[in-house]
Amino acid sequence: MPVVEHAVVITNTIGLHARPAALLVQEAARFQARIQVRSGEKTANARSLVGVLKLGAGLGTTLVFQAEGDDAAEAVQALIALVERKFDEE
Amino acid sequence: MTVSLVVVSHSAKLAEGVSELAGQMAHGKVAIAAAGGTAEGELGTSVERILEALRQVASPDGTLILLDLGSAVMAAEMAVEQFTQLQDQRVTISPAPLVEGAIVAAVESSIGNTLEEVADAANNAMLLPKLQS
Amino acid sequence: MPITTEDTLNWLRQLALVLHEQRTYLTELDSAIGDADHGINMDRGFKAVSEKLQTQTETDIGSLLKLVGTTLVSTVGGASGPLYGTAFLRAGLATAGKRELYAADYVALLEAALEGIKARGKAQPGEKTMLDALTPALAAAREAAEANLDLVEITRRASDAAEAGVQATIPLIATKGRASYLGERSAGHQDPGATSSWLILKTLADTYAARSSQT
Numbered sequence: 001m002p003v004v005e006h007a008v009v010i011t012n013t014i015g016l017h018a019r020p021a022a023l024l025v026q027e028a029a030r031f032q033a034r035i036q037v038r039s040g041e042k043t044a045n046a047r048s049l050v051g052v053l054k055l056g057a058g059l060g061t062t063l064v065f066q067a068e069g070d071d072a073a074e075a076v077q078a079l080i081a082l083v084e085r086k087f088d089e090e
Numbered sequence: 091m092t093v094s095l096v097v098v099s100h101s102a103k104l105a106e107g108v109s110e111l112a113g114q115m116a117h118g119k120v121a122i123a124a125a126g127g128t129a130e131g132e133l134g135t136s137v138e139r140i141l142e143a144l145r146q147v148a149s150p151d152g153t154l155i156l157l158d159l160g161s162a163v164m165a166a167e168m169a170v171e172q173f174t175q176l177q178d179q180r181v182t183i184s185p186a187p188l189v190e191g192a193i194v195a196a197v198e199s200s201i202g203n204t205l206e207e208v209a210d211a212a213n214n215a216m217l218l219p220k221l222q223s
Numbered sequence: 224m225p226i227t228t229e230d231t232l233n234w235l236r237q238l239a240l241v242l243h244e245q246r247t248y249l250t251e252l253d254s255a256i257g258d259a260d261h262g263i264n265m266d267r268g269f270k271a272v273s274e275k276l277q278t279q280t281e282t283d284i285g286s287l288l289k290l291v292g293t294t295l296v297s298t299v300g301g302a303s304g305p306l307y308g309t310a311f312l313r314a315g316l317a318t319a320g321k322r323e324l325y326a327a328d329y330v331a332l333l334e335a336a337l338e339g340i341k342a343r344g345k346a347q348p349g350e351k352t353m354l355d356a357l358t359p360a361l362a363a364a365r366e367a368a369e370a371n372l373d374l375v376e377i378t379r380r381a382s383d384a385a386e387a388g389v390q391a392t393i394p395l396i397a398t399k400g401r402a403s404y405l406g407e408r409s410a411g412h413q414d415p416g417a418t419s420s421w422l423i424l425k426t427l428a429d430t431y432a433a434r435s436s437q438t
Contacts (some may be wrong), residue, residue, distance in 0.1 A: 022115045022197045029201035049197045050214040111279075134300030161401060164305035164343055168296065 004072040007064045008079075012086035015058035020087035025049045033069030035079070041074050046079070093199040093208045094121040097192055098140055098157040098166055102127035106188055112196035119200040121147035122192075130213040135162045140169035144181065148173065152180040152196050152205030154212065158188045171207070182209050190215035225323035226374065229285045230431055235276055237290060237427045239269040240352050243305035243423060252415040257400040261303060261415040268299035268307070283322050288332075290317030300339045302400055303416065306344050306353065313339030326368040326377055333361045333381065344399065351397035351409060356388040360424055378428040385421040 010016060016024070016039075028035045028046035035046035039061055044051030046065070057063060063083060067075040095112065099105035105126025113122050123143035127135050128134040144153065155166050163183065170181045182205060191212040199210040242249075242265045253320030267272075272294045279287060292312030296304050296371040317335035318328060337357050348358045363384035390413070397409035400416070 018193060020114065020194075025197055026117070026201055047201060048211065049194050049212055050218060051220050056219060121359065126299045129297070130299075135304075136300060138294050161302050164302060165300075167343070168305050168308070 001066045001068055002067065002070070002072045004076045005064060005066040006076045007062050008083045009063050010059055010063060010083060012026055012089045013059055014064055014089070015061065016052065016055060016063075018053070019051055020089065021052045023082060023087050024052055024079065027078055028075065030078070031071045031075035033067040033072040033075045035053055035065060035067040035072075037079075038064040038066065040046070059065070091149050091151045092120050092206050093151050093195075094147040094153045095123070095192060095195055095199065096140065096143045096147065096153060096155045097124050097188070098143075098155055099124075099125070099126040099133065099137055099160065099163050100158060102131065103118060104158065104188075104191060107158050108192050109179050110194065111189070112192040113114065116196035116200040120196050121149060123147040135165040137165045137168045137172075141172055146174045148177060149182065150179060151157045151198065151221050152182065152208075154190050154199075154205065154209055155181060155183045156186060156195065156212070157183070180205055184209060184212045186212040187217045190218055194218075210211055224374070224435055225325050226237055226284070226324050226378075226427075226431055227324075227331065228280075228282065228284055228287065229435055230279070231254055232276060232342055232424060233288050233434065234427045235269075235287070236431045237430050238423060239273040241422055242266050242269045242419070243401060249415050249419055250355075252418055255412040256397065256405055256409045258301070258329040260301065261419065264299045265301050265419050268295045268304070271295075271298040279331075279370050281399070283320050284324060284409040284417070285315045285317075286310075286321035287315070288318060291315075300313055302344070302393040303419075306416070307321060309339040309343040310336040314329060314340050326371075326374055329374060329377060330364050333357070333364055336424050340427075346399040349395065351392050351395040351414050351417075352399050352400040353412065355392045356417035356420040356424075357390040357397070358383040360393075360420075375428075375432050378431055382421065382428040385417075385424045387407070389413060389417045389421045 037046045039055040039057040042055050063077045066077045097105045097109045105124035109122045123146045125143035126140040128136045128176040166183050183189040194215040195208050198208045232338050246262035249320040249337040249381050254263035272291050275294050292308045296308030314332045317331045346352045348354050360381040364381040367380045390416035395402045402409040
């Protein structure tokens, strides 16, 4: 099973608060792959809103997406793109 | 079909506001009904209003009820009792805080989680830090 | 002489008047340790009950009590609606089909009401709630019934025990309901729910005694 990992820096002002976190979760749910998101020492299941919110990742934080499964590459790519688009906030 | 939500509050405005917010987070994918205030439009709870909300949105995949204060629990329980006598559908009352619980539940429901998963996630909404340390 | 359908109707009509008269008093009690609407709620609920009862003369006591229950649920918000609603609904089930209530029936009625309130509200005696009036009332009724006292006396003793229970709520710290948010500040205040419970039992005892003394 392919495992894909990629990092991205949060550039939207409010960081990974409720609305962006929800978008992240909903995006992750579109894929079959098992996806984790890491911020510093903390890791969360990308499909868990509470888990993602507990990362407390703010502006300037690096998020590392790691996906395992058939569509792992697509999943990571989509999530990176979402973060780079500032979650369509700004 | 997704797990639906009923938002119960002593205030109609609060229930509607929370429903709106939760609905936005779910991008309209989740059926959410507000049941706030009394039948007379005053502050308080109404078994009938909650029952009406259940009739509107209850889902075969299950329904989660969020509420604001403990005193709404009895009214919610009575409404659920009456509702489940007629419809064999699962309805769970959540102990989660109203706003955080509704938002988490809406998002978790929007990605197709089960009633147990949605309820579980809402319960954990209590753990969310509001302020960054 | 048993409590009849007519007695029940008299009781409930008089109760609506009593709760209307006492609405300010109950609300004042509720402002001290609640959200200041108990009197208003009970008045509204029993006003609605009064209206509904106008067309109910030929029915059994159980049906009347159930009607009171459903009316209270839909007209009384907060905790009182579900609690009293359930109490009357259960009392109605316990007296279903009966047009006369004897001592055992009165005790059964109180038991059912009390069980309903406990199941609905999940409180125990000592938490500064209506249970603190109703639990002693039931005990007194049982004792009086076992001693084969007449029903007028039984209902009177239940009412007096409820009154004593109400007074006993004053020093209690609330651990249930809106008053529990006040913690220790709830001590020193009489519980409004216990007070209205007592008024309900007292009105029954009064109206029944008055009717009994006429015949």
